[in-house]
Amino acid sequence: MAAMYTMEDSIPVADLQHQGGSLAAIAFHNIEHCTQKASSAIRGYHHIPHTGAEHGNSDEPHDAAKYNKAFIKGRKVAVKVSNLINHGKTTHPVPLRVSGSGLVGGPPCEGHARLIEGITWFEKTQFNHQTLRPERNHPTATHYLHFSTPLAQIIPGAEGRTQPMDLVQDITIISGMCLWASRIIQSSMPRGQRLDISRLQSPKVTLYEVEYLARAVPVIADLATVLSANNQYQPRPLSIRLDIPSFHYYHSLEERLRDGCCTFPEALQWMHAVEKRHHQLSRVFCRLVDHELPRRRGGTPHRRKLDIQVSPLADLVCQLICDSLANSVLPNVDDVLHVLETEDATWARFYALVPKNDRVTDFRDLSYIFYVYQVLRPALEETQYAADSCNGDEATKLLISVDDAFERRIYSRSQKLLKKLRASLPASAVAPHLLEVYMCRRIFINSNETGSNLYLDDPSPEPFLLRLCQGLAAKGKQEQELVRAQDQDQHQWHSETVKLDAFDVVEGLYGSYLAEVLKDLFAEVGLGA
Numbered sequence: 001m002a003a004m005y006t007m008e009d010s011i012p013v014a015d016l017q018h019q020g021g022s023l024a025a026i027a028f029h030n031i032e033h034c035t036q037k038a039s040s041a042i043r044g045y046h047h048i049p050h051t052g053a054e055h056g057n058s059d060e061p062h063d064a065a066k067y068n069k070a071f072i073k074g075r076k077v078a079v080k081v082s083n084l085i086n087h088g089k090t091t092h093p094v095p096l097r098v099s100g101s102g103l104v105g106g107p108p109c110e111g112h113a114r115l116i117e118g119i120t121w122f123e124k125t126q127f128n129h130q131t132l133r134p135e136r137n138h139p140t141a142t143h144y145l146h147f148s149t150p151l152a153q154i155i156p157g158a159e160g161r162t163q164p165m166d167l168v169q170d171i172t173i174i175s176g177m178c179l180w181a182s183r184i185i186q187s188s189m190p191r192g193q194r195l196d197i198s199r200l201q202s203p204k205v206t207l208y209e210v211e212y213l214a215r216a217v218p219v220i221a222d223l224a225t226v227l228s229a230n231n232q233y234q235p236r237p238l239s240i241r242l243d244i245p246s247f248h249y250y251h252s253l254e255e256r257l258r259d260g261c262c263t264f265p266e267a268l269q270w271m272h273a274v275e276k277r278h279h280q281l282s283r284v285f286c287r288l289v290d291h292e293l294p295r296r297r298g299g300t301p302h303r304r305k306l307d308i309q310v311s312p313l314a315d316l317v318c319q320l321i322c323d324s325l326a327n328s329v330l331p332n333v334d335d336v337l338h339v340l341e342t343e344d345a346t347w348a349r350f351y352a353l354v355p356k357n358d359r360v361t362d363f364r365d366l367s368y369i370f371y372v373y374q375v376l377r378p379a380l381e382e383t384q385y386a387a388d389s390c391n392g393d394e395a396t397k398l399l400i401s402v403d404d405a406f407e408r409r410i411y412s413r414s415q416k417l418l419k420k421l422r423a424s425l426p427a428s429a430v431a432p433h434l435l436e437v438y439m440c441r442r443i444f445i446n447s448n449e450t451g452s453n454l455y456l457d458d459p460s461p462e463p464f465l466l467r468l469c470q471g472l473a474a475k476g477k478q479e480q481e482l483v484r485a486q487d488q489d490q491h492q493w494h495s496e497t498v499k500l501d502a503f504d505v506v507e508g509l510y511g512s513y514l515a516e517v518l519k520d521l522f523a524e525v526g527l528g529a
Helices: 061-085 112-117 182-187 207-230 247-259 264-295 314-326 333-343 345-353 363-389 405-424 502-510 512-524
Strands: 012-017 024-030 045-048 096-105 120-128 140-148 168-176 238-243 306-310 396-404 431-439 443-445 464-469 493-500
Touching: 012 502, 024 502, 061 096, 061 120, 061 140, 112 405, 120 207, 140 207, 168 207, 168 363, 207 238, 207 264, 207 396, 207 431, 207 502, 207 512, 238 264, 238 363, 247 264, 247 314, 247 363, 264 306, 264 314, 264 512, 314 333, 314 363, 333 345, 333 363, 345 363, 345 405, 363 396, 363 405, 363 431, 396 405, 405 431, 464 502, 493 502, 502 512
Parallel strands: 012 443, 024 464, 168 238, 168 396, 238 306, 396 431
Antiparallel strands: 012 024, 045 096, 096 120, 120 140, 140 431, 464 493
């Protein structure tokens, strides 16, 4: 279980200082030490060591009530999640332990970023994995997570039961990621100029891609392991659904086509580059999940079969768009919608839930609503089966999303449609419920001054400069080895620097083992630093 943390281990975060015209500089801090309320190096975030501590402080006095509300609400849901997953057990070690400490924060100022993400409580959460060999130590892993549900209970009727998970007959973990980073996609289609497809054909990874996988996959694997350990004998597999975009970027390309900034052959070549990256990232994501799961079972195979799928139905939409471009015809969104409704029953059922004033009118709308569809698709598949079979034993379908908080609006929209779906179901059908899990960032941009995120402000593929903070020494790894900051509660910069690539940064955050695994998996699909 190399590279897994215990609850006592320090967890590093990175501050990426990036201004236009110069190389980005990055510094590593201890997540708890650098977010002390009196002198937080990450604006808008504060560490709370235990539930009895003061939690209403923030950089601005008028924000105190928002921080207090976020803490109370987030803490309550975290305890409910712990009770649900632990089957009410309290003896140590429980599969999932919520510590009562954590981070509360978000974008430091009012504006778009805070409107999207809000102020959030990230609970320090420990997973304990019991190996099948009692002589081995229990592997543990720690993450800062926010749990969210719009309901008073995660699963109505489960609380108070001796075995609350008995109501859960089927579980799907949902996650996903973007391609490249915003800067690279934008640079491939500069306004008023011809497409620069070479920007999408580079074999270099971005820091966003590598770091997101390093952060998200361990959380997915930890959740899948504790859930499958508690439900080893269910006949259906625990499913994982990954949503990785492909056709979703077409709406920006369409604008260039209409403006005459590219030809149909160029547009098709651009889409093929997107499709290739989609398949590369899909393979790496799935391979990393497959790699991480057995490590949490002490090297033994998983007892339950795990079904992993990537963006069902998205390939069909991408193919329809590419076929039109190949024929020098602008794709028609109404034609695509017609094919979706006739080819896939889950889409037809999903689209019937969408209010008429929210229906798709262009490819931008389709891109967004498709993210919501991917969240609901497992519920639509299962409820269709249950309604047809009239199996009254199918009590609950539990969907668990794992994502970044800036994607929250997708899941808020999904919750509204799930509520509508539940109201339309017969008594014999599965009642689907969604538990949202959001990961705390481990890389902050410019000390979180504006609340920006790595996808928007990733300077990749340019290298980064490691600025060594006071008390941090470099070791020998070729020229210098990136080291993990353990006690960096000082925020002064030293002039000593060393260039890093994306894998070096991930090594500093998550350890050398995971960084090397990711490097090998990306190399398998022809990508690297």
